[in-house]
Amino acid sequence: MEERIAGGYDPFVLPFMIGIVFILTYLLIALIRIICIMPKSDRKRLGLSLLKPKIIYKNIKDIFGDCLLHLKIFKCNPLLGYMHASIAFGWFMLIVIGHIEVALFTPQRNGIIYYPLFYRYFVAEQTPTPKGSLFFFLMDFFLLIVLSGIGLAMLKRIRSSALGMKRTTKPCVADRIALYCLWAIFPLRLLAEGFTAEISGGGFLTKSTNTLLANFFGNDINVLPMWWAYSIVLGLFFLALPFSRYMHIPTEPLYILLRNAGIKPSHPRKGIAEAEIYSCSSCGICLDACPMNTQKKNIKYSSVYFIRFLRKNNTQKTNEIADKCLMCGKCVAACPVSVDSCALKQSQRSTITNKLPYNYSFLNDVTIHSETHISDINAQSGSDNNNVLYFAGCMTHLTPAIIKSMTSIFETVKEKYVFADKDGGICCGRPLILAGRTDAAKEVIEKNRELVRNSGCKTIVLSCPICMKVFKEEYNLQGVTILHHTQYINNLILQGRLKLNKSEESFVYHDPCELGRGCNIYNEPRNVISAIGELKKADKEKDKSICCGGSLGSLTLDYADRTQITRESLQALTIENPDKIVTACPLCLKTFGDQSDTPVIDIAQAVADNIK
Amino acid sequence: MKTDLYKNYIKNANTHRMNNNVIIIGGGPSGLEASAQLHKMGYKVFLIEKDSQLGGHLAKWDRLFPDSIEAKSILENILENINGVKYFLNTEVESITLLDKEYNVILSNGTTIPATAILVACGFDLFPAEKKEEYGYGIYDHVITNADLENWFKTGLDDRIVKNPKRIGFVHCVGSRDEKAGNRYCSKVCCATAVKQACEVKEAFPDAEVFCFYMDLRMFGKGYEELYLKAQKDYGVRFIRGRVSEVAENIDKQLVIKAEDTLSGKPVKVTLDLLVLMAGMKNCVSSAKIANLFSLKTDEYGFFTGKDSIYKLQYSNKEGIFHAGACTGPKTLPESLHEARAAALAIDNYIKSLE
Numbered sequence: 001m002e003e004r005i006a007g008g009y010d011p012f013v014l015p016f017m018i019g020i021v022f023i024l025t026y027l028l029i030a031l032i033r034i035i036c037i038m039p040k041s042d043r044k045r046l047g048l049s050l051l052k053p054k055i056i057y058k059n060i061k062d063i064f065g066d067c068l069l070h071l072k073i074f075k076c077n078p079l080l081g082y083m084h085a086s087i088a089f090g091w092f093m094l095i096v097i098g099h100i101e102v103a104l105f106t107p108q109r110n111g112i113i114y115y116p117l118f119y120r121y122f123v124a125e126q127t128p129t130p131k132g133s134l135f136f137f138l139m140d141f142f143l144l145i146v147l148s149g150i151g152l153a154m155l156k157r158i159r160s161s162a163l164g165m166k167r168t169t170k171p172c173v174a175d176r177i178a179l180y181c182l183w184a185i186f187p188l189r190l191l192a193e194g195f196t197a198e199i200s201g202g203g204f205l206t207k208s209t210n211t212l213l214a215n216f217f218g219n220d221i222n223v224l225p226m227w228w229a230y231s232i233v234l235g236l237f238f239l240a241l242p243f244s245r246y247m248h249i250p251t252e253p254l255y256i257l258l259r260n261a262g263i264k265p266s267h268p269r270k271g272i273a274e275a276e277i278y279s280c281s282s283c284g285i286c287l288d289a290c291p292m293n294t295q296k297k298n299i300k301y302s303s304v305y306f307i308r309f310l311r312k313n314n315t316q317k318t319n320e321i322a323d324k325c326l327m328c329g330k331c332v333a334a335c336p337v338s339v340d341s342c343a344l345k346q347s348q349r350s351t352i353t354n355k356l357p358y359n360y361s362f363l364n365d366v367t368i369h370s371e372t373h374i375s376d377i378n379a380q381s382g383s384d385n386n387n388v389l390y391f392a393g394c395m396t397h398l399t400p401a402i403i404k405s406m407t408s409i410f411e412t413v414k415e416k417y418v419f420a421d422k423d424g425g426i427c428c429g430r431p432l433i434l435a436g437r438t439d440a441a442k443e444v445i446e447k448n449r450e451l452v453r454n455s456g457c458k459t460i461v462l463s464c465p466i467c468m469k470v471f472k473e474e475y476n477l478q479g480v481t482i483l484h485h486t487q488y489i490n491n492l493i494l495q496g497r498l499k500l501n502k503s504e505e506s507f508v509y510h511d512p513c514e515l516g517r518g519c520n521i522y523n524e525p526r527n528v529i530s531a532i533g534e535l536k537k538a539d540k541e542k543d544k545s546i547c548c549g550g551s552l553g554s555l556t557l558d559y560a561d562r563t564q565i566t567r568e569s570l571q572a573l574t575i576e577n578p579d580k581i582v583t584a585c586p587l588c589l590k591t592f593g594d595q596s597d598t599p600v601i602d603i604a605q606a607v608a609d610n611i612k
Numbered sequence: 613m614k615t616d617l618y619k620n621y622i623k624n625a626n627t628h629r630m631n632n633n634v635i636i637i638g639g640g641p642s643g644l645e646a647s648a649q650l651h652k653m654g655y656k657v658f659l660i661e662k663d664s665q666l667g668g669h670l671a672k673w674d675r676l677f678p679d680s681i682e683a684k685s686i687l688e689n690i691l692e693n694i695n696g697v698k699y700f701l702n703t704e705v706e707s708i709t710l711l712d713k714e715y716n717v718i719l720s721n722g723t724t725i726p727a728t729a730i731l732v733a734c735g736f737d738l739f740p741a742e743k744k745e746e747y748g749y750g751i752y753d754h755v756i757t758n759a760d761l762e763n764w765f766k767t768g769l770d771d772r773i774v775k776n777p778k779r780i781g782f783v784h785c786v787g788s789r790d791e792k793a794g795n796r797y798c799s800k801v802c803c804a805t806a807v808k809q810a811c812e813v814k815e816a817f818p819d820a821e822v823f824c825f826y827m828d829l830r831m832f833g834k835g836y837e838e839l840y841l842k843a844q845k846d847y848g849v850r851f852i853r854g855r856v857s858e859v860a861e862n863i864d865k866q867l868v869i870k871a872e873d874t875l876s877g878k879p880v881k882v883t884l885d886l887l888v889l890m891a892g893m894k895n896c897v898s899s900a901k902i903a904n905l906f907s908l909k910t911d912e913y914g915f916f917t918g919k920d921s922i923y924k925l926q927y928s929n930k931e932g933i934f935h936a937g938a939c940t941g942p943k944t945l946p947e948s949l950h951e952a953r954a955a956a957l958a959i960d961n962y963i964k965s966l967e
Contacts (some may be wrong), residue, residue: 398746
């Protein structure tokens, strides 16, 4: 291949150049800004993480897997995954191969930013060579891949159900401009390269486009206008990019680096949060995930719109949505970019609620219930450290059947345990955290931590997943095993300490949000249920499980809307007509108990009923 | 001449009554009273009761507020007047069809009855107290409901009531005025019932301390306020304004109650030997089925809604179908009886208007 245009320049590259210079400057400033407003500790953390080989490997893997191949979407919806991956990966390959072409055939133009894009205009192959044909083929092949993705994207706009999405987001003005530009870029590239193919040569796609079009439109007159159009559309796309959802393309890799460094948002618009909200691609997968959205009127409270308003600094709307959210984490689990919108909403709540006064000075007088229940008469008094600390939590105190079942299990296996909050305890702090009151939560957490430490117990058994999550994430109890009672019971079964009868009954298991998505505990409860009866499947399981509707995450959702969610969740649970619904959270138990026609019990009750 | 005209008038006035059947659904106080009235007017009345006995909740109650009249004597009064009314026990409505201003009703025992008017008086159910699990009904040994206590007053049989309880507590508003239980409404009768029962329980166990945990005391009727004062002055019942937050059981199977005394602003903890839950009223379990069969309107709680809430409460949204008693919402017994009579009149006027 040889350069055809002397000087390697034509005025049509100008629109593109304006766009690319603008976007690169914008991104550079944005990057510096994000790094600067990040808390110092986070910056240090990011720096250190970039030196650790394990994290570097994960970064590369995630950037490839998430940004280019969209493996997460592939897993749940292959067609939608293909749509995203074909555009992202196809475009990426066009850029890479374009640069290789420049480096191989016109090394004197290395580093000229527009050159690889408009390569076919500047460079021509007079006599076919195998190397040239290979590149023609590769470029055409990836262009075709991208075009197929664009085709699907257009179809999705018209009929989202065709790609397995019930709903799709409403684009704003900048989104529309960028969207139409994106749609136009690749067909225009095909036309431009097609018209030029007679002069420059081409592959299977461009060459055949050329033969087809030449008959209708002629060639020469269309060459330049098409390149101009291609360049203008590219330039426009880059100009609209920062104000549109496509900002996620350049931001996502940065977010992956920050996320993998283990940084958590402390403010809804600072540091990682800034990267996070610009990584949202507005794809709308969270619309279908949100349990509130069974009612159309609640769609406006979806995470995607929360992030959009956050970008626009619309405090009134962001506060409204942040307070409404159930914090069930379903959208976070479904998000292809892993945007933790619950954490963002939590920090949004903090901007208001952390200013509220509180006074927990009375906590100093609280002591732990010290009476040890020695079920095993032969237990040595010296082995105090092996005691189990049972922390029921305040919600469990409202469902005494769970406590009764747990004490009966402890007695059956002759466990030596201390019932920490038998006589009432201190709140675990999770409700405060969910409400954004992180400072107030620190005080109760500190006090509880001290009580746990002083008890000398090496294992804590919790009955409430809400407590479980905060104990695991915030308590910092090294050397203490934190178990939810599902895990504890499962261990007892595995160790052979607890013998159970397998009944004829069938059960379906409801994954509580805080235990499943919150603590990643999915298999233990299922093992336990399989030991006492038949485990039936629910329509939505594990990380897709629907919130019971009782979540204390939401600060403003009214009772009627919650009831609707409860019904929806119960319907999903009972598709196989189980005899009983089993859950592992006192809050789910209470919420379902009020609405369900099928009996609802806690896993501890189910186990206690079937002890041999 | 004059007497002839009069006789003629009487004859005309009564024929419409003799030729028309009326079906009454529900054999509680209002269903019974309405049957008695309509029967007296000369209608052929068919009473349908899903239970195995007549009288509804009244038959299970011991004494009635505010004057502690025996429920049995009231029920006997009502039952005296229904001689001649055809009634079916253990029976429910299976289907209904409208044939030219006349309903054709098929019962679960296979009987088919044509009727010009139908009175729905299916009453209420007690709120299932086990749904408020934090109070421990069905979980702890010494937690009972208001209905259980009445049954004990009547029969003296209940293992959950210990021989000599030292402390007894009443929890008001169990399943009423409670959004989380799905019922935002007030059940109206539980306050007076609780005060009455507190006095009675004090009579049964003079040495026991009796506590009532309430949100508001709604002593709205004649003699109710006096009853409340009497409970405090003569019986020494202690009223604590505050909801019970949770109930636990200690090793001796006593109940440890935690509540807040909102008047003094302090948390309260009491150990009790017996806890009585004042279960409120909810819609009757068969009301949904009836509403469905007859296409009747209900409110968000499942109670039937009359044409309006003041003037046409007895009229349903369907021509020829009427309501009486607690099937339209919580009612006291006198109210239910008055409504039954009002409904009987409304039915008579309706059938007259058809002639």
